[in-house]
Structure formats: structure tokens, C-alpha cells
Amino acid sequence: MNKITTIGLDLAKNVFHAVCCDQYGKQVGRKLLRRNQVLAYFAQMESCLVGMESCGSAHYWARELQKPGHQVKLIPPQYVKPYLRGNKNDYNDALAIAEAVTRPEMRFSAINTQEQQDIQALHRLRERRIQERTALCNQVRGLLAEYGLIIKVGVRSLQRKLPDLLEDAENGLSDVFRRYLIQIQQQLQELDAHIDFYNDLLQEQNRQNEACQRLQSIPGFGPVVASVFYSMIGNGENYRRGRDVSAAVGLVPKQHSSGGKDRLLGISKRGDRYLRSLLVHGARSVIIQAATKDDRLSRWINRIRAERGYNKATVALANKMARIGWAVIVQKTVYQAA
Template identity: 50%
Template sequence: MQINRVALDLAKQLIQVHAVDLSGKVLVRKPLRRTQLLPFFRELVPCEVGMEACSGAHHWARQLQAMGHRVRLLPPQYVKPFVLGQKNDANDAAAICAAMSRPEIPAVTVKTIAQQDRQALHRIRSARVAQRTALVNQTRGLLAEYGLVVGRGRGTLRQAIPELLEDAENGLSLDFRQLLAELYDELVVLDARVEQLTGRIEQQVRQEPDTQRLMQIPGIGPLTASALVAAIGDATQFRNGRQLAAFLGLVPRQHSSGGKARLLGIHKRGDSYLRQLLVHGARSVLRTAANKPDDRSRWLVNLSTRKHRNTATVAQANKTARIAWAVLARNEPYRP
């Protein structure tokens, strides 16, 4: 019998393989080491291969596509309901194979090397920003233990630390002064690292037409434009702008029954980093909307008077995502 579908449950070393024929009969059910996976597929006639969209999935998808196989990356939340019995590698692979038979399950588009490079740049910058924020909070907390309260903000702390180190009458011991100086040096290094990574992102944005068009949209800056192109790639994978907004978690959750529709808050699925950037951009748009006479600004101001300010912010983020889809999918500039 010829293999029709192959499901892979990925891991670092052992990868579980579950292969079936056209009738659904199991032909292969065994684990393979990483070094054995590609030779296994070289011996197969091109078929459909399914994996969860998890760590390493895009790498394997590119390798298998180069061999002529058709690869489907499935969202893990849609695979979980197909697991029968207890959780183990064999049952997980069987669940992936069962989910592959459902064409209505949306597939994740395989990312290119360039997209992964850009996402890695954003992830590293985000991690450095989180480290810097943690360092600032830790330093302010330690100073408070000595009765020295520093105002909020990274800039305030950077300005205050040298003054505290020079003040001989503030009661700080020699040991803590040395620790405080080391924390200050670490903060300066993290600031420089974040600025360097931000500069690299801005340089990439200036060289690409897609990101240049996205930056014409109110509420989208260099970081958001770069992150959108890295996460979405080909916008035509979404049928319309609402699908992109749903992919980013900017549409309401639904809890309906008996024909009664009930809409809740946004479901917050998808890329939380990208959603955060869009919401921050929407806040800036809302802040300046009162001074602008265009229709979009009047709509936003009117909405903010009828609804909570956060509701209006998310509504603007949703609108920004839809406009971004139109700009990318239709390959045209933003029209105010």
C-alpha cells in the first residue's frame, strides 16, 4: 500500500511517525531519530505531511517541501481534541494524522528563512527590554530598602544613580555602593543593546517597500511594520482583513447557545507581541484623534465617548490590522 498521509510529532531527538494509506489504515507507527527522518522521506513517493506548528516545525517543513512533499502545519489547539487515550508521542502523532483529514482546520503558512531571521531579531529585542525593565524595578526596590525612593521611569533612575553614588551622606554602605555601580553599568549596557537592535530593525524597514507602505498607516511604526511582515509574510493567506484581525486575537470571543449570540471580550489568541504593538499604536492614534477632522478620527472620538477608552483602543487596533491586510494583500499604498 502507498502511504497517503504522514504525521510527525516533533521533539528534539526522537520524532514519532504515524503514516496511513488512502483508506486510513496505519502503515508506519514508530519513532525516528533526527538523522533518520530525511532518509525516511527520501524513500517515499511525495505525499501529505502534517505537523503541529511548534518549535522546529518550519525548518522541517522547508526541508520536506524541497523533496516535493506537501506540508501542512496545524495549530496545536486544533489538534488537541483529536487525542485519544493518554498523552504520549504515539497518540499525539495519531491525533495530528486525524486532524489532517479535516480540511476545515486552517493551516499555518511555512515561514521563510528571512521571516524567521526577522522574528528572531524581534524576540531578542523583546527579551532585552524585559531584562531592562526587571533590572530597573529591582534597583528601585533595593534602593527603597535603604530609604531612598526613586521616581518611576528608566530615565529617572539612570539620572538618580550617579547622584546617589556621589552623595556621601545618604547612608549607603561601601558594599552596596559597589553593587549599585554594577547595576548601573548593566543598565547602560542593556540600553545600548536595545538601541542597537532597534536600529537594525529600522534599517531593514527602510529597505523594503512592504514595510514602507505599512508605515503610512496611522498607528504603525517601524517595529510594528517589521513584526507584521515577519509574522504574516504573504497576506493573501487570509481571505479578508477580519481573518487577520482574528489571527491576531483582536475579535470578540463568542459564547452562544440556542440561537442566542453572546459576544465577550477579545479572545487574545495569536501573536501577543504583535497584538501588543498594534494596541500601543492605537493608543497613540486615539490620543491625537481629537485634533484631526477626518472621518476615522471623528469615528474614534465618538466611540471613545460612548465606550470605555480601552474598548475604543482595541477597536482602532482591529481597524489598523484590517487596513494592514488590504495594503499587503492588494500591494497598494495606504489611502487615508
């Protein structure tokens, strides 16, 4: 039997499928594995290249399979699809992964550390609570509008107005609906407490992380942006240059070129949507302040805004922020305005 050099592993919750290939890419074996058999199976294998799709639990399995000495690479699922032949099944998926992982020009996802996953989990929980609070506020504003009471958009506007609505006996609200508003007021207070809890944890993590501290020296990088950026980029060693980071986030133009004619479209919007939106919001805050400043970055922003408009200047600055963020992490320095 030829020596196994590459294994394609199709991840699942309980039943995993592995396809083993030799140095020539020929399939020499395959195995169905239960969840509790995976680590034992790879522990008795000689060190080899293991490919997996970058999906749920992939980072955990990548870290675990690295411990016995295997080289693990994560591939975005959209890059595996072209290598799938025949009907879709788990073994064919694993074989496609084994073929894709050996391609010299294949793009791989970075393997997140446990610290990065902790930060991502914090942001997911915080974002969910913010969405719940926004949805509740919008629902209450809609219900109040049915009673002829119009509340301005915004969480704080509703929170300030609720006590007045409960105390006003002549606004036409029934006693039953007032009981609803009391319960809603308590729910908003609970959601605020949850969000404050996550904000405090976020601040604490930033104080303990040197990279996040250095990222906050960049204009537009606050505690939230710096934390999310670090959780996605890590130490930056998986990117050759800053442009690769901005491309991974989806802040570079999408191409549709043919026949030697370059055609650039709008931004690709690939990668993490949450990080891209935060970079854009951070860029907006910098652009607002740039109108009254005369440093090098502000002059560049004002020139782009005058030539291309506000929105394109915002995306251009977000692109630049991603590049600067990568340089600050890799070079272990802080942003210098000069």
C-alpha cells in the same frame, strides 16, 4: 500495500514518530526516526500530505520537507487534541495529526520563511534585553527605597539619578552599597548598548523590506509594529480577508452562543500576545492624536470613544489596524487616509 497519501509527523528534539495513512484514512505503516534519518526517509517517499503540529522547529522542518515535493501543513496543537484517542504516546499523537490534517475545515498555521524567522528572533532578543533592563531598574528602586531614597518610575529617571546618588556624600549610603551602584550603572549601560544594537538592526531590516515600508504608512504602525506584523502575517496569502488576521491576533469577541442566541464576550486574546499588545499601544497613540483631527478615521475614532469609551475604542482601532495591514500587504499599496 495501499499507497501512502498522508503522514502525521510528531516532532521532537531527537526521536521523531511518523504514522502513514492511505486515501481512506487507514493506518498502513508507522516509523520511529532519529533526527538524522528524517530527511532521508521523506526523500525516498512519494509526494504526499505531511501534517505537523505548529511547535518548536516546525517551520524549519516544514521548509525542508517541502523541498522533496511534499505538501506540508502545520496545525495548532489545540486543534489536534480532539483527535487523540486512547492514552497519550508519540504514535497516537502522530495518528491524531494525520487525521486532523485531512479535515476540510481545519485551520492551519502559515509556514514562516527564514526571513520571517530572522525578524522574530531579533524581536525576541530585543524584548528579552528590555525585560532585563526593566527588572534591574525595579530591583534597584526597591533596594534604594530600603535606604529611604525614592526614585520615580522609569528607566531614564533612574539613569539620571544614579550619578547624583554616587556623588552625594550625605545621602546615608555606605561605601559598599556605592560599589553596588557603580556595577549596576555599568550593567544598565551595557543593556542600553544591546538594545540600541537591536534597534539599529530593526531599522536596517525595515529599510530593506518593501512591505514594512508600506505598513508604516498606516496610522499607529511604527518600525517595531510593522516589523512584527510582517514577521507574523508574511505575504498574507494564508488569510482570506482582513478579519481573519484580526481573529488570529485575538482582537475579535469570543463567542459563547447557544440555542440561536448570540452571546459575545470580551476579545478572545488568541494568537501572538506580543503583536496584539503592540497593535493596542499603536492604537492608543492614534486615539490621542485623533481628538484634534477631522479626517474620516479620526471622526470614526472619536465617535466610538464617545459611545463606548476609551478602552473599547482602542481595541476597535487595533482590530481595524490589523485589517488595514493585511490589505496593504496583499494589495501591495499604501494607506490612503481619504
